[in-house]
Amino acid sequence: DVKVTQSSRYLVKRTGEKVFLECVQDMDHENMFWYRQDPGLGLRLIYFSYDVKMKEKGDIPEGYSVSREKKERFSLILESASTNQTSMYLCASRPGGRNAYGYTFGSGTRLTVV
Amino acid sequence: DAKTTQPNSMESNEEEPVHLPCNHSTISGTDYIHWYRQLPSQGPEYVIHGLTSNVNNRMASLAIAEDRKSSTLILHRATLRDAAVYYCIPSGAGSYQLTFGKGTKLSVIP
Numbered sequence: 001d002v003k004v005t006q007s008s009r010y011l012v013k014r015t016g017e018k019v020f021l022e023c024v025q026d027m028d029h030e031n032m033f034w035y036r037q038d039p040g041l042g043l044r045l046i047y048f049s050y051d052v053k054m055k056e057k058g059d060i061p062e063g064y065s066v067s068r069e070k071k072e073r074f075s076l077i078l079e080s081a082s083t084n085q086t087s088m089y090l091c092a093s094r095p096g097g098r099n100a101y102g103y104t105f106g107s108g109t110r111l112t113v114v
Numbered sequence: 115d116a117k118t119t120q121p122n123s124m125e126s127n128e129e130e131p132v133h134l135p136c137n138h139s140t141i142s143g144t145d146y147i148h149w150y151r152q153l154p155s156q157g158p159e160y161v162i163h164g165l166t167s168n169v170n171n172r173m174a175s176l177a178i179a180e181d182r183k184s185s186t187l188i189l190h191r192a193t194l195r196d197a198a199v200y201y202c203i204p205s206g207a208g209s210y211q212l213t214f215g216k217g218t219k220l221s222v223i224p
Contacts, residue, residue: 004157033211035214042214042215042216042217043158043212043214044214045211045212045213048211058211090157090158091157092157092158101146101148101160101163102160103150103158103160103212104159104160105156105157105158105159106157107155107156107157108155108156108157
């Protein structure tokens with residue numbers, strides 16, 4: 001089975017800290033995604049990457065950046081964490097090709113910014 | 115992306131069939147219909163997808179209306195483990211991303 005592993009299940013950070021959320025997949029998938037999920041707003045796409053060193057903005061990229069130096073790893077970076085970035089963060093991956101079939105999600109990281 | 119309409123919530127008794135409806139009247143001719151579900155405290159997981167014909171897999175069946183403006187996810191025998199939020203997502207063959215709506219929260223009663 002494809003596994004998408006997020007480095008932390010729960011994180012608590014202070015306002016203004018730089019925060020790294022790490023995601024690793026083990027099935028050689030080309031595409032990787034970061035979503036956040038908030039009550040009443042559902043899942044919203046932050047950034048995605050379709051290849052190493054490539055990235056595209058999603059619907060809500062403000063306040064975030066990403067890094068993909070290796071195919072299996074996709075990092076989400078909060079340059080200066082703010083309380084409105086308290087959320088559940090979900091990483092996903094899928095094989096290459098322009099089709100939305102076959103996403104695999106991680107279990108999520110619940111980030112609290114205090 | 116096509117807009118979808120799903121019931122906010124549904125209930126089912128354990129071991130009975132469940133039919134989860136989805137309206138997607140603005141779907142384009144090349145959009146696939148994807149279903150994902152999200153169990154409590156987990157990320158979404160893929161359930162099934164189809165284009166025009168009805169589809170079956172080990173998890174569920176997908177019935178697609180002839181005009182493709184609606185579809186129904188069928189769980190043949192609901193178990194407690196099927197309690198989740200179910201998302202219907204039309205998505206084009208040229209799309210990289212999934213756009214999630216609010217979904218249907220399915221409760222399964224023992």
